Amino acid sequence: NAGVTQTPKFQVLKTGQSMTLQCAQDMNHEYMSWYRQDPGMGLRLIHYSVGAGITDQGEVPNGYNVSRSTTEDFPLRLLSAAPSQTSVYFCASSYSLAGGSFDNEQFFGPGTRLTVL
């Protein structure tokens, strides 16, 4: 299994440009999520999905869109890039939430390092 894959690894954008960060998993996980990691801030949840066709907002959703048309893929779209979106982006997946609690480990991708000029 490839696990969680992310593309691209690095990206430089100009302010105002749009792009899509790709995330895919081959573990048949129902739950997928996107985080951004900034120095001193830890990881902050952007959007998440509990299954195909279902998405919801995390802590910092503004400026980002997601969709979940298949179980495997969970792309993150930057609508109009801003310098404040310079960060490292991580996608993660896990088995479905069970018993009303988040009791499954998350598997993380290697990250996408994004710079917005």
Next chain:
Amino acid sequence: SQQGEEDPQALSIQEGENATMNCSYKTSINNLQWYRQNSGRGLVHLILIRSNEREKHSGRLRVTLDTSKKSSSLLITASRAADTASYFCATDDEGNTDKLIFGTGTRLQVFP
């Protein structure tokens, strides 16, 4: 806002010493997880402790949970240079279990 905060922010020790990191969180939880992140890499799950557990072991890792103080600690015994990484706690929220919220992390440096 973030659920957890780790303390200390950074820790430097010699190989063979024990490393203790603490995590404090804000709301009632169902469980708490610890993750490790090597420089430039994604996070890797270490251990999960449920709200009805007080202590859990996995190899050289020992995790404690005190729900009355809303805090957890991660102890790494007999540390190795390979343990050099950042360590994060993560919790769900008893009222909203769809989200796993991470703390700010502790950077551990183990010198040979």
